[in-house]
Amino acid sequence: MESGRPLRPTLRDVAVLAGTSIATASNVISGRQGKYVSEKLRQKVLEAAADLGYTPNLLARSMKGKSRKMIAMLVPELYNTIYMRMVVGAERVFNDRGYLMLICSTMGDPAREEGYIQSLLAQQVDGFMLAISPKGAVHVGKIERMGVPYVVLDRPYEADYPYDSVAFDGGGAVAMAVGHLYGKGHRRIGFIGPVMPEFADRRRSFSSTVEKLGLKANDCPLYLGYPTEEEGERMVLEFLAGRSCTALVIGHHIIGEHVVRRMREAGLEVPRDASVVIVGNPVWAEMAGPGFTAVELPHPELGEIGAGRLIDRIEGSTDAKRAILVDCTMAERASVADIREGTGADVV
Amino acid sequence: MESGRPLRPTLRDVAVLAGTSIATASNVISGRQGKYVSEKLRQKVLEAAADLGYTPNLLARSMKGKSRKMIAMLVPELYNTIYMRMVVGAERVFNDRGYLMLICSTMGDPAREEGYIQSLLAQQVDGFMLAISPKGAVHVGKIERMGVPYVVLDRPYEADYPYDSVAFDGGGAVAMAVGHLYGKGHRRIGFIGPVMPEFADRRRSFSSTVEKLGLKANDCPLYLGYPTEEEGERMVLEFLAGRSCTALVIGHHIIGEHVVRRMREAGLEVPRDASVVIVGNPVWAEMAGPGFTAVELPHPELGEIGAGRLIDRIEGSTDAKRAILVDCTMAERASVADIREGTGADVV
DNA sequence: CTGAAAGCGCTTACAG
DNA sequence: CTGAAAGCGCTTACAG
Secondary structure (H helix, E strand, O other): OOOOOOOOOOHHHHHHHHOOOHHHHHHHHOOOOOOOOOHHHHHHHHHHHHHHOOOOOHHHHHHOOOOOOEEEEEEOOOOOHHHHHHHHHHHHHHHHOOOEEEEEEOOOOHHHHHHHHHHHHHOOOOEEEEOOOHHHHHHHHHHHHHOOOEEEEOOOOOOOOOOEEEEEOHHHHHHHHHHHHHHOOOOOEEEEEEOOHHHHHHHHHHHHHHHHOOOOHHHOOEEEEOOOHHHHHHHHHHHHHHOOOOEEEEOOHHHHHHHHHHHHHOOOOOOOOOEEEEEOOOOHHHHOOOOOEEEEOOHHHHHHHHHHHHHHHHOOOOOOOOEEEEOOEEEOOOOOOOOOOOOOOOOO | OOOOOOOOOOHHHHHHHHOOOHHHHHHHHOOOOOOOOOHHHHHHHHHHHHHHOOOOOHHHHHHOOOOOOEEEEEEOOOOOHHHHHHHHHHHHHHHHOOOEEEEEEOOOOHHHHHHHHHHHHHOOOOEEEEOOOHHHHHHHHHHHHHOOOEEEEOOOOOOOOOOEEEEEOHHHHHHHHHHHHHHOOOOOEEEEEEOOHHHHHHHHHHHHHHHHOOOOHHHOOEEEEOOOHHHHHHHHHHHHHHOOOOEEEEOOHHHHHHHHHHHHHOOOOOOOOOEEEEEOOOOHHHHOOOOOEEEEOOHHHHHHHHHHHHHHHHOOOOOOOOEEEEOOEEEOOOOOOOOOOOOOHHHO
């Protein structure tokens, strides 16, 4: 309709309108330094570009070896806060450093993971942030072979080549929780946590920490299950039947939800009847009951650190590939009673 | 290290290895029909491609006017289930139809919305799915002017040009809820809902439906507030103070969460003491208390229908631009008592 | 059946 | 200071 004006004007259109060459127009638009263009011409080009509503075609630009300033982040699920926390952290730094981040949801399906990796590689993305399923690890080899930078998040895995990864130390988080309770005088500490293989480090850490602190294994029972309502209930019941612990470490946020609800229903008051430390960052930790002490898992930091590392890589860093482990932090709230003797803690 | 093998082999590399021309290699790889290539040559090319691990550079392909098979979806928040439901619905169809969907989170910030639109336009995406803030509507003009297809989701707005949009009828949903309760014999029905301007249609619909059914406005009070814990509590208290309604329509899922919890704490039993219909799809509707009857909002369908329409557009559909309104559906569960006389409902 | 050549929209030495 | 020309990796008439 609007005669003459191309829908997507090219540099050529701008150059013609400004009465100059494509090369000069390019020099002005991409603002190359060291290329002196007379102020007059520069203005004319700028005007022409504005007039036409010119937007450079990044596709064409990329063909000349320029980076696309585009990275892809693969996550298993969109509904899961854990991944969203990582995404938000990563996005913050990509935005700051001028990269466009694309989020792709794989549903933990290796086939989908492969599909995305294929497409995105073909789309010439500059790099990958990968929160990928264990089985999906195979497809990472493809990225590796293409020489495209990537960072693995949250779940590093075995590979016969070194690669960048960022994770937190789940076992360490549990150790912190146990240590905190120990410091407050607790000697009989239970653990309710996930039974899935990805979480083996958490329960192993519980056992070894307990042992290291010189506590009796009998006094520190483990209850394992899946993060469902029924299993949560079952584990609480078992824990209560024991009746011997003064404190409890909950090793998973979803399980925590069910456990805490069930404890309340059972009339158990925290921390009077039992002290509790959660591993994870459930929204309700601050709001429910007395406020729950938690070992917070640094998902946003995982995203941030991973993103920073990926960009450095893309921009030429030759730092040795390695696994980065991020520390967890204690957020003390009101779910742990200090039962040490002679500390006067009761007075407070 | 691996001498000779280029990291990212090009069609040229494939052609050389196969001992043929780039053009022929291209014909084989992109499987153009009508181009007869001898079976022998075709095999050699295919082998060479496999050998090199060749992946076509979609960037270059796109430069020849081919579509990128890539669309971008802008959503305000990643944490909000509503948007994730739309995303998941949309992604399903994009995947089926061979498009790659990129998710971008704008945080409802018009500046970020503009930034993304700019970048993605420059990246030559084929189309946009827009769940955008009211203020962001301005930037849509840029997409429109570029002639790039787009579909607006969930929140259509005023514009001086026609455009495609997909939404559900929030007012209609409330009318359904009221109608359902009316059908079960309720004549005094309260409404607790959001006060924000985007939800004006819901409360207006409540009032007009009540009027249409011949109920007295006095018997059908409205309680409006923000979706916070305190406001939820306040509204429940006001509703209870009234003590005259047999039924309640809750017009927002977050508000519903607080209202339902508060009602339970107040010792109110549903549906014995009050029948309840929720507008929305909170996860707990099925699990909490007796199971809550709800008017379900079709967010995934919004995504699906929008995606279908967008692809049709991209692939050349010249169907007139228009606003599509998707119906909501009743999910009857156990939170509504049938109080009609002589129906024998009580026996059931 | 096969391949030389032009061209997509840009950038970048390089020569005026 | 400015512009003609080559080239990025493909596709596509078109001529053999």
